[in-house]
Amino acid sequence: MSEAREFKYIGQRTIRPDGYDKVTGRANYAADLSLPGMIWGKILRSPHAHARILSIDTSKAEAHPDVMAVATYQDFPHVSSEMFQAGETPTDLLDLARNLLADDKVLYHGHAIAAIAARTESAAEAALSLIEIDYEVLPPVMDVADAMKPESPVLHDDMFTVGLAEKPDKASNIASRMELKKGDIEAGFAEAEVVVERDYYTPTVHQGYIEPHATTVSIDEDGQAMVWCSTQGHFDVRASTAKLLDMELGKIKVVAAEIGGGFGGKTTVYLEPVALILSRKSGRPVKMVMTREEVFRATGPGSATRSRIKIGAKKDGTITAMQAKLCFEAGSFKGSPMGPGCMTVFTPYDVENMYIEGYDVVVNKPKVAAYRAPGAPQAEFAAEMAINELADKLGIDPIEIRLKNAAKEGTQTVYGPKLKAVGLVECLEAAKNSAQYQSALDENQGRGLAAGFWFNIGGQSSVIINMNPDGTGTILEGSPDIGGSRASIQLMAAEELGIPPSHLKPVVADTEHLAYSATTGGSRTTFATGMAVIEAAQDVVRQFKERAAAVWNVTSEQVEWVDGVAINTAGEDKLTAAEICRGAEKTGGQISGTANINARGAGPSFAVHLCDVEVDKETGKVDVIRYTAIQDAGKAIHPSYVEGQYQGGAAQGIGWALNEEYIYNEDGIMENAGFLDYRIPLASDLPMIDTVIVEVPNPFHPFGVRGVGETGIVPPLAAVATAVSDAIDVRMTDLPCSPPRVLKAILDAS
Amino acid sequence: MTKTHVTTSINGEAVEFLCEPGDTLLSVLRNELQMTGTKEGCGSGDCGACSVTVNGRLVCSCLVLGVEAEGAEIGTVEGIESKDQLHTIQKKFLEHAALQCGICTPGLIVSTKALLEENPNPTEEEARYYLAGNLCRCTGYDKIIRAVMDSAEVMRGEALR
Numbered sequence: 001m002s003e004a005r006e007f008k009y010i011g012q013r014t015i016r017p018d019g020y021d022k023v024t025g026r027a028n029y030a031a032d033l034s035l036p037g038m039i040w041g042k043i044l045r046s047p048h049a050h051a052r053i054l055s056i057d058t059s060k061a062e063a064h065p066d067v068m069a070v071a072t073y074q075d076f077p078h079v080s081s082e083m084f085q086a087g088e089t090p091t092d093l094l095d096l097a098r099n100l101l102a103d104d105k106v107l108y109h110g111h112a113i114a115a116i117a118a119r120t121e122s123a124a125e126a127a128l129s130l131i132e133i134d135y136e137v138l139p140p141v142m143d144v145a146d147a148m149k150p151e152s153p154v155l156h157d158d159m160f161t162v163g164l165a166e167k168p169d170k171a172s173n174i175a176s177r178m179e180l181k182k183g184d185i186e187a188g189f190a191e192a193e194v195v196v197e198r199d200y201y202t203p204t205v206h207q208g209y210i211e212p213h214a215t216t217v218s219i220d221e222d223g224q225a226m227v228w229c230s231t232q233g234h235f236d237v238r239a240s241t242a243k244l245l246d247m248e249l250g251k252i253k254v255v256a257a258e259i260g261g262g263f264g265g266k267t268t269v270y271l272e273p274v275a276l277i278l279s280r281k282s283g284r285p286v287k288m289v290m291t292r293e294e295v296f297r298a299t300g301p302g303s304a305t306r307s308r309i310k311i312g313a314k315k316d317g318t319i320t321a322m323q324a325k326l327c328f329e330a331g332s333f334k335g336s337p338m339g340p341g342c343m344t345v346f347t348p349y350d351v352e353n354m355y356i357e358g359y360d361v362v363v364n365k366p367k368v369a370a371y372r373a374p375g376a377p378q379a380e381f382a383a384e385m386a387i388n389e390l391a392d393k394l395g396i397d398p399i400e401i402r403l404k405n406a407a408k409e410g411t412q413t414v415y416g417p418k419l420k421a422v423g424l425v426e427c428l429e430a431a432k433n434s435a436q437y438q439s440a441l442d443e444n445q446g447r448g449l450a451a452g453f454w455f456n457i458g459g460q461s462s463v464i465i466n467m468n469p470d471g472t473g474t475i476l477e478g479s480p481d482i483g484g485s486r487a488s489i490q491l492m493a494a495e496e497l498g499i500p501p502s503h504l505k506p507v508v509a510d511t512e513h514l515a516y517s518a519t520t521g522g523s524r525t526t527f528a529t530g531m532a533v534i535e536a537a538q539d540v541v542r543q544f545k546e547r548a549a550a551v552w553n554v555t556s557e558q559v560e561w562v563d564g565v566a567i568n569t570a571g572e573d574k575l576t577a578a579e580i581c582r583g584a585e586k587t588g589g590q591i592s593g594t595a596n597i598n599a600r601g602a603g604p605s606f607a608v609h610l611c612d613v614e615v616d617k618e619t620g621k622v623d624v625i626r627y628t629a630i631q632d633a634g635k636a637i638h639p640s641y642v643e644g645q646y647q648g649g650a651a652q653g654i655g656w657a658l659n660e661e662y663i664y665n666e667d668g669i670m671e672n673a674g675f676l677d678y679r680i681p682l683a684s685d686l687p688m689i690d691t692v693i694v695e696v697p698n699p700f701h702p703f704g705v706r707g708v709g710e711t712g713i714v715p716p717l718a719a720v721a722t723a724v725s726d727a728i729d730v731r732m733t734d735l736p737c738s739p740p741r742v743l744k745a746i747l748d749a750s
Numbered sequence: 751m752t753k754t755h756v757t758t759s760i761n762g763e764a765v766e767f768l769c770e771p772g773d774t775l776l777s778v779l780r781n782e783l784q785m786t787g788t789k790e791g792c793g794s795g796d797c798g799a800c801s802v803t804v805n806g807r808l809v810c811s812c813l814v815l816g817v818e819a820e821g822a823e824i825g826t827v828e829g830i831e832s833k834d835q836l837h838t839i840q841k842k843f844l845e846h847a848a849l850q851c852g853i854c855t856p857g858l859i860v861s862t863k864a865l866l867e868e869n870p871n872p873t874e875e876e877a878r879y880y881l882a883g884n885l886c887r888c889t890g891y892d893k894i895i896r897a898v899m900d901s902a903e904v905m906r907g908e909a910l911r
Contacts, residue, residue: 015844018852019844019852020844022849022855023840023855023859024827024828024830024836024840025785025787025788027852029789029853031789032786034784122770122772207887209851209887210789210791210853210854210887211789211791211851212791258851258852259851260791260852260853260854261850261851261888292791292796292797482850482851483850483851484847638847640847643893644847644850644888644889644890644893647890647893648887648889648890674792674794674796675791675794675885676794681890681891683877683878683879683881683882684875684878684879686878686890686891686892688874688892688895689892
């Protein structure tokens, strides 16, 4: 990273290239595609939270004239337990298959059991009732604490806890245990003059993307399939589908439609392989679109957690020991983000002695999916609440106690590497200097502050830049654009090529037009795909120089590329990119640049959020009245979309802190599976969200970029809950701080 | 089931279609007429992604039956721009980066137009409450509200001209 580089295009607030289609309604999302001869698929779902399937009889459905295909678990070719990488986290093939269509057990209310394809959506829906299933209903296990008890009903009688010193002889709901240590935790607490210790709870929440999952699939007689879908990673949809159906990757073309939100929830598959089975059986293209209720009952959610945090410190605020026990619900199958939870929980702090243990526990809820910084909001909520309690107890300002213990360059993380240059201290200083922190509060108002950390990832990205004969260019990239990343990709290519952004069109290419690119997740697109774009642009520039050299009969070393123009250093000749492209036919054919990289060196992004609330003490209703989100972007390529990530993360975190939760009845059935009762923040629920972009360049990216998408959801949970606690003078430990819970806290205290 | 013949006007153009009695206007727009700019987020009137106007009144098209379009004037997102010129609201959404994934954007633009026709000079609070039926999960609404307030100001200026 050259410190002195002056940017021509980067940092501009350009109009995003895909924006016009999105404000006019022309943009095509997954549910917008119809094909000739297309029929509709619907899924039969479990009415029980936990039951053994004794028999499934589909004969009546299959005999019905409207029904063109039926699919059950039996239609998967033989699948066995095998871990494979598709999406952000390793997946067990057997679990994935049994989640798509249940085998001998249903593990949550809404668990898919069978699918039917018929000429119309309503006919498919109606025919579901023709499938006859006998169940042996079992008691549901709905809370991580209950699921961990030895006497709890067991979901999987073949699951034995991994990560214990000795392999247990009895199956349990604890899929795995992990432990991270640093220093000597006992010595750390012995050194402490003050200790805080407390339990915390976060509920099951949903990513809440507005677009339900949808797909349209077709397959021909040669076994060539086309899958059009809503996904954060079409190459990984291809990988999962191919694995599940035992097909070659080259036989499946996956097109990532415009995606209507994902936040991690669209990094796995639910419909696509099932639709492909139905298409193969019926010989027709099949479309499947989930209802909102299905989205809530059978996709997504983020883990509920129970945590215990213990922190010891000296009277001057120096933290001497940090200990955590983090229990994560995985839902119906193993694989919660307990690992990243353990790794992130205390990473904002440079403390010698740490001990962290984590548990991944199955319960009768949908299998959890990644949700924006998976695992970190839950874990860091607990840690940040405890830090704020410690600050209170010591009478130290919450910013000062964090500055005293802040992670910085050289800090040894508990999970392995030492941190490189990071911007936590800069974020804390910005919080201290913010207008909000210096403002006064009125009666019934409270203020909370919290920090947040997320790693960010790099990974594989492929890019092709095809230059057109008139000097414009098309950028093929493989990262589904979930929040405006085409704008940043366009700006980075423009910067490197010296060609105005408006002359470069970024396109999310399908799986047949580009080599593998990893799923959009881990805040990787602007960082990793950005690196690939820069490298592909450099490839183009190299060719521009060669072509100019050939015209001038000099060596390419004698050609310089400045602001989109080739300059002959041995003479006075100049050739623009457009002139070189126009003449390409005569200098060796058309010009395109490629890059296929596995990006390393993703820079972590730290954030600090400030929240002011006002509480109605008669109803327990909380209003967020002022909010500031401060975060290190490394280098903001398109500042508007960086701010948008901070604001969006804050809003989701505010929802998580104040209202969002899955509410279950005693039979394990979710009672609020709709947007009316699962209340995500409305425009009228929020104030303007102020942002501060801190820029501490990531030394491993040519422009200094860090991912920015996820960190912003980490601090709000504790910032909001601390503000509520401050306003009502009662320490909140369980989320959400919804009116009934806040009112109860007020009444219990008085 | 016998289909019903419906004669209506969509974005000022005469349109005829056949639909089942139970089909929603949203389903007719998307599946019969291939007007997929209007989006479905919930099917229960909670998210506003399917916002359209019926005789000038802002509604969720998932809560209106296709047969109710008989003789009515329907307005959808496809009718907001005129002759390849973006409407001020559309321009302001782009300038303010008021969309990320964009799935709520058609509904928000239809609703914003309805808001500013009813109330050309809304306060921020009035705008926030009027648009409370349009869910956005990506933006936190900050940039949307800025785009709406800026649109209102520009449109008041245009009205004076």
